[in-house]
Amino acid sequence: NAGVTQTPKFQVLKTGQSMTLQCAQDMNHEYMSWYRQDPGMGLRLIHYSVGAGITDQGEVPNGYNVSRSTTEDFPLRLLSAAPSQTSVYFCASSYVGGTYNEQFFGPGTRLTVL
């Protein structure tokens, strides 16, 4: 099993550009989520999904979109990148019941917005 994979590992964008961060898992987990990690702050939830076709907002959803067309994939879209979105992004997955079960994290994507 590859576990949770994320691409790209690193990305530099200019303000206003859009892009998609990819996340995939091969463990048949129903629950998937996106977090951002900023210096001096704990990880914060952006969006999450409890199954294909179902998504919801987390603590810091503004400027991001998600979709969940398959169990395996949960892409995160930045619509118009801003310097405030410079961060490290982690995707995570777990069995349904989400927060009550062990979460598996991807390796992270380091994004810089100039």
Add this chain to the structure above:
Amino acid sequence: KNEVEQSPQNLTAQEGEFITINCSYSVGISALHWLQQHPGGGIVSLFMLSSGKKKHGRLIATINIQEKHSSLHITASHPRDSAVYICAASWIGGGADGLTFGKGTHLIIQP
């Protein structure tokens, strides 16, 4: 707002020392998670517990539900234990809307 507080923020110790990292939370939880993050690396789940104590190798996690407090202990610490240790809580009634994370404890074990 449900909060998770960790202490200390930074900890430097000598190889072989017994390490304790503390985590406190504000309201009732359904589970408390301990995670490890190596420099430049991803995040790995170490423990998930809702009561009592769990042990894996040199790592021990305990939780006191009444005091809303959890500790992560490392026995016979080694330089390879150097990492950021993060506690995170899932809340009673919180549903599937993710975890609340502490800010992490940066641990350095010197040889």
